Amino acid sequence: MDDLLGNVLDLQGAWTASNTDEMRKRGVHIRQDLPAVLKEHSSALAEALGVTVEELGVEGRDGTGLKTEIPWVRVCGREQSPSATTGWYVVYLFSAGGDRVYLSLNQGTTVWTGGDFKARKVEDLRARVGWAMPFLAQQMAERVELNQEISLGARTPLGRGYEPGNVVAFEYSRDALPSQQVLINDLLYMVSLLRAVYDAELVAPHIPGDPAPEVREAEQSAAVVAGRRSRRATRPTRSGQGFRLTAAERRAIERRSVHVATPFFEAQGWTVKDVGDRESFDLLLKRGEERLHAEVKGTTSAGHDVILTRAEVEKQRRYYPANALVVVHSIVLDRAAEEPIASGGVLHCTSPWEIADEDLTVISYAYRTAVSNQNPVPGVQTPLSVLANGSRRLEQDRDASRSDVRE
Structure with a gap:
């Protein structure tokens, strides 16, 4: 595993948005090789997280089409964090310069509004970090090597966006990567911190930095009434993302x-x-x-x-x-x-x-269509017109x- 981390870091210096040979190699490590190694420890990871193996999520991404500057591999609860844009998770983040990799307890940096994803404000991300920290204080007391700030050296806004989402992280230098056993032990420890955050979410009526529950619920309800389909559940039952x-x-x-x-x-x-x-x-x-x-x-x-x-x-x-x-x-x-x-x-x-x-x-809008004012004739298509007095x-x-x- 340390070799794989080192290989990804070595390829970071050749980053380009185009799918070059170097980026294809990096993609194989991120999307296939590293997740495969982590899945060998699925039972231990699931136990540390308090979920079944089936509920454990392990995935890596380096960009669809255009290649991202900061690739990542994450571990999460599928229900609590159905995508990297929502919820909390533990993630490997590779610096732009290839000199270090972080194992970070992090979070989705966008929020679902019922119809789209919006980037979270930095102050909201930091408010969420501040909410999470007290639940981790006891477990973190003896791990003085943990970092509360990370610096990825990213040039792109997406790459820089991971930094304010960090709660705590291990930093591994390219020149001094730990052995696989140390890396796995650190990962299990970070997953235990993630579990503490998930448990705290279960009883939190509201997390600072999140939209008000009433606002999110109204947005989601409006989307449902309007018949909007979503690739994702609007609300994981155990997550803080959109509590009803x-x-x-x-x-x-x-x-x-x-x-x-x-x-x-x-x-x-x-x-x-x-x-x-x-x-x-x-x-x-x-x-x-x-x-x-x-x-x-x-x-x-x-x-x-x-x-x-x-x-x-x-x-x-x-x-x-x-x-x-x-x-x-x-x-x-x-x-x-x-x-x-x-x-x-x-x-x-x-x-x-x-x-x-x-x-x-x-x-949402209530929109008056032309259908209500006309009698449909079989076999004849009636065009709909936009009415100026449609009510908002x-x-x-x-x-x-x-x-x-x-x-």
Whole structure:
């Protein structure tokens, strides 16, 4: 195995996007030879990761068509990380100059939006790293040789993108590659760290740096309703990539957000009435002759994005300036009990709340086709025309009873 790593590093100096003889040799090592060696240890790797051999993923990539500057070979749980763009995994990353290779606990540097992949922001990747580190502290205590930063010397954005995704890594110099036994022992150790991250994901309602669960769920639901097909599951059941809140969890978060917002307004002299079960807003506030219509959003995320229905947007624009948006973010969700319990939360209030078009992101459209206005004639093809008054909609996957009333 050390010989194979050395061979790949020696070929790195000849990197080109074209499929030259050197790049073909490199591709065989990355896609075939190295994965084959790792698969010889499948049983031990699967045990260290806490999965079956069938659930263990081992693969290498060096680019489809054009050759990538930084090739990689990774080990993962197939369910937790169905592709290298999602989830956490352990990966060999070869430096551009061929002077070193890293064995890195890393992560997907893009995120699925329900219709496409978007590059994650560096600050989001680092936030995810910061979330993972406390779960690894005890296991890492005696491994002083671990690196929290890696430097691949890449010239391409894709190659540089791996660096902020690193949690911890072993660095192996080309001039001092360890023996195969040391390499395998290090790999088993890193896979045990990966298992700790997977276990932490199971109980995490939200991971810093990830989109809010409500936003991701709405995007995925909109994609499903629109009939979009995906080559990948939108959400591995054990992964942090796109967790779907249950109806009970959504109710617990909603109740908590209203519970936090109510005393906030009462302290300002408002009389607070919860009208969320029959109006397109949550709290009706009265203070003398004053009226305020407050929309309350609760989330386990940092609260940078929330979901609004079309009715909420239209009504709040009519209520302005006698309106308010209350976001109760960073709510803690405990799933250990029979019924989920929401606690904590940080309140942020905007009042008056003016909704600008540039602050809205369209998740899906309702499109009126010509089919609804014409009687089809057998054997005659009727062209569809684009209607200027096609309605634009912001979708929210809400508790059915509340959604029906509001819409």
